[in-house]
Amino acid sequence: MSRQVPEDGIQLPLMEEFYTIQGEGYHTGKAAYFIRLGGCDVGCHWCDVKESWDASIHPLTSVDTIVQHADQHPAKTVVVTGGEPLIYNLDPLTKSLQERGIRTFMETSGAYPLSGQWDWICLSPKKFKAPRKDVLEAAGELKVIVFNKSDFQWAEEHAAQVSPNCKLYLQPEWSKAAEMTPLIIDYVMNNPKWEISLQTHKYLNIP
Numbered sequence: 085m086s087r088q089v090p091e092d093g094i095q096l097p098l099m100e101e102f103y104t105i106q107g108e109g110y111h112t113g114k115a116a117y118f119i120r121l122g123g124c125d126v127g128c129h130w131c132d133v134k135e136s137w138d139a140s141i142h143p144l145t146s147v148d149t150i151v152q153h154a155d156q157h158p159a160k161t162v163v164v165t166g167g168e169p170l171i172y173n174l175d176p177l178t179k180s181l182q183e184r185g186i187r188t189f190m191e192t193s194g195a196y197p198l199s200g201q202w203d204w205i206c207l208s209p210k211k212f213k214a215p216r217k218d219v220l221e222a223a224g225e226l227k228v229i230v231f232n233k234s235d236f237q238w239a240e241e242h243a244a245q246v247s248p249n250c251k252l253y254l255q256p257e258w259s260k261a262a263e264m265t266p267l268i269i270d271y272v273m274n275n276p277k278w279e280i281s282l283q284t285h286k287y288l289n290i291p
């Protein structure tokens with residue numbers, strides 16, 4: 085990252101924002117405004133938004149502007165994603181959203197300290213940079229990406245670290261979906277504490 089982002093969280097590198105349907109996990113099917121912050125150093129080789137990684141190419145945008153945009157849509161639900169949103173101090177963003185009655189949901193790898201006030205946290209841990217304990221304990225759902233067979237064992241190791249009422253999802257890595265989806269179906273039928281999550285927005289051809 086060649087540019088410093090101020091640590092007060094009043095401005096954030098904004099890659100894109102769009103109103104769509106949550107495609108993945110527990111809230112699949114619900115309308116939400118997506119705020120995608122730039123910057124990530126976790127390095128998943130299969131990441132589907134590599135354009136997000138370099139924070140310095142995404143304009144520093146004030147929380148006030150981001151929240152104003154978010155408040156112009158019928159669904160009062162925001163999904164903060166990235167990039168890795170927890171690189172930044174998300175206290176001002178979530179405070180301002182909640183003051184307007186907007187629900188705050190986040191997609192995170194959990195690789196950075198928890199900040200912000202969240203109505204829902206989707207934790208998708210990665211082998212490339214381990215999730216932190218504070219995020220594991222706060223997650224409402226654990227969503228493990230299945231890229232190969234060894235990921236089922238890895239998923240169980242993380243399920244043992246989340247809260248007892250955390251929802252558990254297995255989501256096929258997109259390029260391996262044809263191969264992994266049948267294995268996930270079989271696994272969920274044999275281990276019904278898990279559910280399958282698909283990237284439904286990619287089937288629906290929406291953002």
Ligand SMILES: C[S@@+](CC[C@H](N)C(=O)[O-])C[C@H]1O[C@@H](n2cnc3c(N)ncnc32)[C@H](O)[C@@H]1O
Binds near residue numbers: 132166207283
């Ligand atoms: C792009 S990430 C951004 C948020 C955060 N960095 C994270 O990884 O959770 C949003 C979600 O997409 C998932 N994802 C990214 N690339 C994927 C792929 N090729 N196939 C399936 N899921 C993917 C991530 O695991 C995460 O749950």
Ligand SMILES: Nc1nc2[nH]cc(C(=O)O)c2c(=O)[nH]1
Binds near residue numbers: 105
């Ligand atoms: N529709 C839709 N749902 C999503 N759920 C998580 C996404 C993400 O990239 O964080 C995502 C996304 O990019 N689009």
Ligand code: SF4
Binds near residue numbers: 125126132168193
């Ligand atoms: S942590 Fe998220 S944004 Fe970062 S590389 Fe992995 S999937 Fe992509």
Ligand SMILES: [Mg+2]
Binds near residue numbers: 132
């Ligand atoms: Mg996505």
